[in-house]
Amino acid sequence: MPPAVEKLLPGWWRAYRSGWLRADVLAGLIVAAIVIPKALAYATIAGLPVQAGLYTAMVPMAIYAFFGTSRTLSVSTTTTIAILTGTALTQVVPTGQPELLPTAAATLTLLVGGMLLLAGVLRLGFLANFISEPVLVGFKAGIGIVIVVDQLPKLLGLHLPKEGFLAHALSIVQHLPETSLPTLGVAVATILLLVAIERWWPAIPAPLVAVAAGVGLMAALGLKDQGVSVVGTVPTGLPEFHVPSLQLARDLFADALGIALMSFTETIAAGRAFQRRDEPVPLANRELVATGLATLGGACAGAMPAGGGTSQTAVNTVSGARSPVAGLVTAGMAVACALWLAPIIGAMPNATLAAIVIVYSVGLVEPVEFARILRVRRTEFVWALVAAAGVVLLGTLQGILVAIIVSLAALAYQVTDPPLLVLGRKRGTNVFRQQSAENPDDETFPGAVLVRPEGRIFFANAERLAEKMRPLIEDPSVKTVIVDLRAVPDIEYTALKMLTDAEERLGHLGIALWLVGMNPGVYDVVSRSALGQRLGRAGMHFNLEQALQAYQSARG
Structure with missing residues (x-):
């Protein structure tokens, strides 16, 4: 043949x-x-x-x-x-x-x-x-x-x-x-x-x-x-x-x-x-x-x-x-x-x-x-x-x-309405999980809000994520918003601009925005942007545990 x-x-x-x-x-x-x-x-x-x-x-x-x-x-x-x-x-x-x-x-x-x-x-x-x-x-x-x-x-x-x-x-x-x-x-x-x-x-x-x-x-x-x-x-x-x-x-x-x-x-x-x-x-x-x-x-x-x-x-x-x-x-x-x-x-x-x-x-x-x-x-x-x-x-x-x-x-519905989890820490561990009535003893941290978006963040869902985050920072006691990005494989320019604008608005309110858990691709994109320059190394952390240690040290 x-x-x-x-x-x-x-x-x-x-x-x-x-x-x-x-x-x-x-x-x-x-x-x-x-x-x-x-x-x-x-x-x-x-x-x-x-x-x-x-x-x-x-x-x-x-x-x-x-x-x-x-x-x-x-x-x-x-x-x-x-x-x-x-x-x-x-x-x-x-x-x-x-x-x-x-x-x-x-x-x-x-x-x-x-x-x-x-x-x-x-x-x-x-x-x-x-x-x-x-x-x-x-x-x-x-x-x-x-x-x-x-x-x-x-x-x-x-x-x-x-x-x-x-x-x-x-x-x-x-x-x-x-x-x-x-x-x-x-x-x-x-x-x-x-x-x-x-x-x-x-x-x-x-x-x-x-x-x-x-x-x-x-x-x-x-x-x-x-x-x-x-x-x-x-x-x-x-x-x-x-x-x-x-x-x-x-x-x-x-x-x-x-x-x-x-x-x-x-x-x-x-x-x-x-x-x-x-x-x-x-x-x-x-x-x-x-x-x-x-x-x-x-x-x-x-x-x-x-x-x-x-x-x-x-x-x-x-x-x-x-x-x-x-x-x-x-x-x-x-x-x-x-x-x-x-x-x-x-x-x-x-x-x-x-x-x-x-x-x-x-x-x-x-x-x-x-x-x-x-x-x-x-x-x-x-x-x-x-x-x-x-x-x-x-x-x-x-x-x-x-x-x-x-x-x-x-x-379209799934990608434009990504989950946004509000996190607590299981007491006595370094396990962070979604806050729920089933786990009332999980630790929360006064003055800080821990959130974890899941999925790619891009132009079609960036505004929706912003809508979900707004009620979380209406509490006047909130001084720091810590966003865990470990479940985000990619972040697009529109979403990055949304985060930049959000960081500026929060800064005027006396609230800090920190990003943690970024994979190398996301970290590279953020670090080259205006947001990365504004946050600096103090606003970007390897994981939630390190971010909380920095937050608690800053609060004395």
Whole structure:
């Protein structure tokens, strides 16, 4: 193999051991039994023919295996990506014309892949950290609610036009008397079967069993004659290439950007979540390149935008996969389905697919996780609710924007309102800690106020710190303010000027300002400033203990 090509391949490829092959093949077969039925269901969420899901489990999975850095990540598509794709395609092909839909899907997938690849080349992997965990929990919960409501008509045998979330939910309620009981029966039986297998026989591939049962019921009971709809004709053979449209690319650009962000966020989250201790950490920028190439390849083969799935990666890990060779096996099974099993897939009830989607989408709503967030921090619980409401009320793609805005607002709130601790000393020690009712015996020092700001001090939070300090010096007995900067990694010019002005104002009031505990970088900045010249060595101390000794000596 040429050295240039070998350099592009991930480390696992060069370190592969022959003893891993059996485990990888077995894991790949197990994952295929789960991924392929779910991929078919996800295609229906996106409003695409079911074979699009099959192609997504085929091409992106194989390409990622050669370029990804996670050894067990399983890449096809996810519930979130599917519904975002469906929302985007509905905007440009509102009536779902069969002649336009493949072109629109290819254009969207190509855009998403190109954006992921470009982001990887530009080393923008750090952007995945701009959506906080509570906001992501809320976003996924909103997605889960939207998917369940979207699939309910198929579960009930209703044929309703797609509308906004609230209008769609109201329409379902109004048309409940028109429910097809045979269709509902198939759906309920599928849900019970899935839940039972997941609960009592988790080693069995539940989606595969559900699909087989649905096809068997249709044939044995003649349910098609009773109004139970089926998937219909699924083309046999390998996918065809569809030429993307430049006009549609302009219309889909913003949607593709949101899907690319969510694809990468889910991919890196799944890769890191199931990383074994003896495996290297997935590299964010390489993952962007890998999923970008995988999605670009899928665009040429009728696939949907791709990303790493949490549930299928979990199955891959538990099944013993040691490398992406397991993904190659899963992709090979998808090829076999496309070549030989298409007629069986076409006989599957739509209600079965809807039931599979609902069962695996309900898991996106995690009440326990909401409760944990609320128990730790109420503010972040509110952010999670806002993100969920943004998806439900505004739409999924707009929900991404809401999630990002909420995350950035949360970040801004945290950095612009840094903690300012008023300190006391634990009696008989040199331990300084925040004054509280729990420690009433801690020492305080008449005429001195000890404060400790935490975090970087810069233009956005300097004034807020000043506001917090003002009430502390209103006591006429205060003669010295000692600011412990050991928890401040950096201080910016605006903040330094604020401290300089504060020192001048305090000086006019007969109050001294001392700085202590500065790291070398902060000390260097302060010493070169006008504040450093005003304070001199007498106003800057190594730590609080030394500062208090100097203060007590000055007071006699």
